[in-house]
Amino acid sequence: MSAVAARTPVEAFRHEALMYAGEADFLAGTLTFIRGGLDADEPTLVVESAVKIALLRDGLGRDAGSVYFADMAEVGLNPARIIPAWNDFVTQHAAGGRRLRGIGEPIWKERGPAELVECQRHESLLNVAFEGGTPWWLLCPYDTEKLDPTVIEEARRSHPYIWEGSAQEQSDAYQAAEMAAAHLSAPLSEPPAQLVELAFDTRSLAALRAHASREAGRAGFGTAQTADLLLAVNEVATNSLLHGGGQGRLRMWRDADTLVSEIRDRGHIEHPLAGRERPTADTGPGRGLWLANQLCDLIEIRSYPAGAVVRLHMRRR
Numbered sequence: 001m002s003a004v005a006a007r008t009p010v011e012a013f014r015h016e017a018l019m020y021a022g023e024a025d026f027l028a029g030t031l032t033f034i035r036g037g038l039d040a041d042e043p044t045l046v047v048e049s050a051v052k053i054a055l056l057r058d059g060l061g062r063d064a065g066s067v068y069f070a071d072m073a074e075v076g077l078n079p080a081r082i083i084p085a086w087n088d089f090v091t092q093h094a095a096g097g098r099r100l101r102g103i104g105e106p107i108w109k110e111r112g113p114a115e116l117v118e119c120q121r122h123e124s125l126l127n128v129a130f131e132g133g134t135p136w137w138l139l140c141p142y143d144t145e146k147l148d149p150t151v152i153e154e155a156r157r158s159h160p161y162i163w164e165g166s167a168q169e170q171s172d173a174y175q176a177a178e179m180a181a182a183h184l185s186a187p188l189s190e191p192p193a194q195l196v197e198l199a200f201d202t203r204s205l206a207a208l209r210a211h212a213s214r215e216a217g218r219a220g221f222g223t224a225q226t227a228d229l230l231l232a233v234n235e236v237a238t239n240s241l242l243h244g245g246g247q248g249r250l251r252m253w254r255d256a257d258t259l260v261s262e263i264r265d266r267g268h269i270e271h272p273l274a275g276r277e278r279p280t281a282d283t284g285p286g287r288g289l290w291l292a293n294q295l296c297d298l299i300e301i302r303s304y305p306a307g308a309v310v311r312l313h314m315r316r317r
Contacts, residue, residue, distance in 0.1 A: 010099060013130035014137045017159035017171075019152065021145045023055065029163060030103055031059050033139050037101040038066055042137075043093040044101040047072045047085070049108070076106045079115065079122040080293040083129050083276045090134050100136035107155075109146045114313070115298060116151070117186060123158040124179035128272050139163070180272045184303050188311065191262065192253050200237060201247040208237055208250055212261065215252045219259040220316050229314050232295040233261050235288035236310050240265035244308060258297070261312040269303040 018033075020026040030046075034056070037044040045068040046056060053071065057064040068089070076082045086102060093100055106119045123140065130136070142155050156162060156173040200208045212233045216226040233250070240248035244265025251262045275289030289310070293299050298313035 010135050010137045012135050013133060014161065015126055015159055016139050016161040016163055017155045018139050018141045019144050019162060019164040020141055026052070026141060027055060027059055030056060030139070030141065033101065033103065034060065034067060038063055040099070042099045042101050044068065045070065045089045047075050047102070047104040049073060072105060078293055078296060078298055079106055079118045080276050080299055082106055082122055083125060083273070084278050087278065090136060094134040094136070100134070102136065102138045103141065104138060105141045107142065107147065107151060114189065114300060118298060118300060120154050120158065121183035123155065124176070124183055125272055125276065127176045128180050129276070184269065184272060184301070186302065188300060188302060188309065191251060195251055195253045198250045199247065200250060202241055205234065205237060209234055211250070212252065216259060219254055221259070225314070225317055228295045229259070229261070232292040232312050235291050236263045236312065239288040240267065243267045257316045258313050259316070263310050264307060266307040269301060269308050275299065275301060
């Protein structure tokens with residue numbers, strides 16, 4: 001990555017993947033990018049692991065105090081919370097047309113299969129969320145030594161630009177609109193064969209909450225966590241009643257220390273950023289999914305010809 005490229009001003013949202021191999025390569029790319037922002041007086045937010053934040057602070061020395069940092073393990077525990085965090089940063093610091101920079105690494109080797117898919121969906125949705133808005137530059141590092149080659153190829157499809165070594169180029173694999181739509185209709189993993197399926201409508205929400213409460217107790221959830229789960233399930237089920245044909249079906253099962261709650265209905269989800277936009281006073285449908293994303297560790301949202309599916313994942317704490 002050249003210092004000249006790192007200082008090039010952007011006139012629109014610029015979404016790039018930094019392909020790095022090892023700690024030295026990571027630092028060479030990210031420190032050059034951050035210093036370019038400091039030289040241009042561009043507020044910069046770095047959302048990384050605690051280990052990498054420590055490395056960057058050490059590499060920046062006194063300049064670290066001029067950079068905003070946040071732990072991706074907290075911000076991106078649920079990948080659907082990352083776009084709202086970037087939105088908050090842009091809203092707070094872009095007054096007067098000021099350009100901004102960010103570094104975000106939502107994908108690491110230890111992410112589970114469902115988390116990985118939702119992180120990849122997040123990366124494609126960034127292009128939808130910020131297109132045509134405030135000019136800012138987001139760099140997404142990818143560890144080519146630790147990540148599967150298929151993950152790297154997916155990054156080339158979700159990022160318009162790629163930085164690799166000293167070369168910066170447009171990605172010939174970039175597929176913005178196609179990827180956002182494809183992720184919304186991607187298949188879900190099969191649940192266990194033996195589980196209870198509960199149909200619900202406007203008259204049976206209380207029975208649905210009672211069933212979810214029993215399942216939470218069997219999973220070892222405490223009082224506070226059970227209350228969070230019931231609120232999330234109730235919000236999504238209410239969405240089904242309002243926008244999914246007036247009825248739905250709930251299935252619940254355990255996956256290690258995680259309780260999964262799946263709600264299906266006959267509706268369709270057309271807005272790609274559903275659940276990722278902070279509700280306002282004029283917000284219509286979408287409040288329930290937003291709230292569920294704040295309460296759950298992971299949410300999978302899908303829309304198929306037969307209807308919509310929302311899976312809520314909550315780990316026992």
